[in-house]
Amino acid sequence: MNREVPVQSWPCSYYLNIERRWVPGRLSLTPTHLRFREDNAETFSVDFHLSSISEIKKESSSYIFSSITVLEKDNAKHWFSSLQPNRSAVFNVLEHFWREQLLSPRGEQGEAKTSKGKELINIATGSQKRLEDTTRVLHHQGEQFDNVMKDLNKIEADMATANRMLSVLEAPVWWPFSGNPLKRFTSTASKETSASDRHHGKEGVIVTIPIVFSHHPDHSLKPGKLTVLLSALEIADCHFRLLHRYERQDVDDLRAITGHEIAVRQRFIGKPDITYRIISAKLPDVLPLLELQYGKKMEFLEEAAMFSEKWRNSPSDRGSPGWQTDSWLLDTIVRSGPIAGDQAEAVIQDQEVSESEAQELRKILMKLKSIALEAESELELQDEALDEITSSVDRSVFSIDKQTRRMRKLL
Known part of the structure; x- marks a missing residue:
């Protein structure tokens, strides 16, 4: 399990109860484990399965400020402080993966038997x-x-x-006589009816998953929901209030950073791009759907390549001696x-x-x-x-x- 690729890692300090002091290091989260390693150390000081956690809280006192505490089922309590970029961002990610582990526990599989x-x-x-x-x-x-x-x-x-950007330049919104009035009317009417169509299932909701997300340039992570539709991607907060909707043709690039993290971007001329960073324990199940819909615009980085259908079916994956x-x-x-x-049986006998x-x-x-x-x-x-x-x-x-x-x- 030590070979698991971390989903996220953060610089922080950990409180050693035995020595009664704080030690600097790095807190790392994998899909199944939470680990802490001191600076310049080769082994983990803390390493336990997410399913063994009974509680995650934000705590502080006159001696400990802005900390996160993790309580194990055996009543072992761990204190993490000086979290970067901030405590709330780290807490939201830890709580998300912990809750998903509780909702859909996966037993630890043993290592493959040797020959x-x-x-x-x-x-x-x-x-x-x-x-x-x-x-x-x-x-x-x-x-x-x-x-x-x-x-x-x-x-x-x-x-x-x-093509999309040239269309904007050919019919700029600030030009009073540009565009087709009938087209603008149709577009406006479609937007007004989209909400009602969605409630009636006409838009084709494929899946909705819990996420933590950030909207560039704000890097703070917040809990929310991602909805994958046949024609769009929708990002909502934890109260299901729609924050942004990416129409399928508006997504310029979709990057899978790891198996549990993606970045979606829509580019513009003359104003900032709209970029959302999304982290979720359920993303490995959604990545094949996104690849099917946005294949030409989707890029898998090295740590996420194994989740790509093209990578699993590539000749290099089949041709190596291993x-x-x-x-x-x-x-x-x-x-x-x-x-x-009879020949095979004779050889075995x-x-x-x-x-x-x-x-x-x-x-x-x-x-x-x-x-x-x-x-x-x-x-x-x-x-x-x-x-x-x-x-x-x-x-x-x-x-x-x-x-x-x-x-x-x-x-």
Whole structure:
């Protein structure tokens, strides 16, 4: 569990009851644990599961100012002070993840069992390595296609933003005779009816999750709600008062910073961008929906890459020698029973291997089969990628020519 990526971390001070003194360090929060490490220390001074917390409070006294106390179920009490950027921001994040852990507790899963059939595994890995070597070039080519598609998607997203901004420049709101009166009337009427449509479910509410958020340039974090709709994103406070609505076409970029933190931005000309930073324990369940809706505008940073569907299906994830042996396909086959055939049974009987070793061997054999099937699937995906790249290039060239003509008219 020590390898968990922190959701958030803050500089602070921790009170040592035994020594009766404050020590500086860093408080870090993961999806399941709360930890504190002193400055220049290699190990955590405090490390416990969120489910073991019975209470989180804001406290202060004549000796302790602006502190957060965390009470464990065994009555162990922890004091954290000098929190940066401020106590309220840290408290809101801690309380959010603690409550989500209580509402949907997840038992700690044990580490994967180590292989007990080393000898049999070594026999099978020779063939596995040879097959992986022959498919490595194919997978590398697939990575290059993925990179090309990513760049083309960014170009298309930039073209969409340019199109929206050019529309603003072509019909500025301060020009009394600009725009289409009928269009403005239709837009106004649609806004007036949007609230009633929403109550009747016509807008397609997909999911609503609890969050803590901040609105740039204010970095203080507050509790609220995020609603994902078919045509928009809505951010509301904890009393369900709507604070901002991002129409789907107005989202210029959506960045997944970690699996539990995103930033949504809408850009403008002549006034500040509208940017919201959102943190939630439920975001890992929502990220696939956002990627499906805003794929060309959504960017996954390094710590959030594992939550991307493209990353999980990328050739590099399948082609490395460190393939995961506990995939759903292999587990399903292993659970279905031993391999049929007299030859496999004879080998197991002659070697007198245990059941766990036989299962591990079956996993490796199925991995070989899976590699071959994935190589075939990769060829089909690359054929589709080539067609998509060709279409995307044509669209980009057409869009660039169109925007160029519009900009020349403005000049």
